[in-house]
Amino acid sequence: MFGRDSAAVVVVCVLALAGCTFEGGGSTAAEATETEVSAASTPASSSEPASASPSTIPTGSPSASASASLSPTPVPVRSPGQTLVSMNISGGFAGVGQSVVLRGDGTVRARDDREGSVVRRTTAAEFRELRLLLGDPALDDVSDFTMNMSAADLFQYEVRFEGRTVRTDRSAEQPPLDALISALSAFLPKG
Structure with missing residues (x-):
């Protein structure tokens, strides 16, 4: 049979x-x-x-197989003042406004509209981990726009890195982007 x-x-x-x-x-x-x-x-x-x-x-796309076979390498730092990644979070039921910026010197500036701003230096391990997340070749396969237009009150994330802007509400699983967003969110001020 x-x-x-x-x-x-x-x-x-x-x-x-x-x-x-x-x-x-x-x-x-x-x-x-x-x-x-x-x-x-x-x-x-x-x-x-x-x-x-x-x-x-x-595979579904040629770049997916190429990305999957490559190991992440930390993104290079060209200068201490370089912005490696920035993330803005908005929306939600209560209207959140938050941001995180990682610089080449390892400092993170995090702002929450309600809690204020905080600047701190990452540890060597945190800085390397963030640079590895940014250097993940799988980020190349992440869509620049994934929003569930029928869902209300979801947080909206705008992530800028390497000349690229990605907008998502995290309604679709994108593991490399989700890992980066989670790692950056850990630096937000806690109220």
Whole structure:
């Protein structure tokens, strides 16, 4: 009833739905799916072994496979006064107005309309982590605009980095952007 290729696809789908890992090594079900699909699409008579190289992994966009294979490297700092990233938060039920700016010297200026402003220096570990988040190649695949126009009272985030402006209300999951927003939000004044 099922051919070898159909059975492989069914197994992969079951593993993906169950959230299982694949062959030790910490691979995710999605990676297992890509490997199985690649192996299933290789003809049985081929003398080449099936591999999960980026050229054989089916993905939604070419840049997604390129970004996924690259490791984050900290963004370079050209000068102490350089703005590495800025984030403005607005909206919400009560009408929030907040901002965070990270400079090249490791200082963070955070402002909350109700709580005032605070300037502090990041630790070496915090500064490196923020620069790694900014250097994540997966940020290249994040959409510049993701807003749920039918949702009311969501916070709106405007994040500026490397000549780019990204606007989101976080209604759609974007892990690299969500991690950056969460890390920057930790510097906001606490009331």
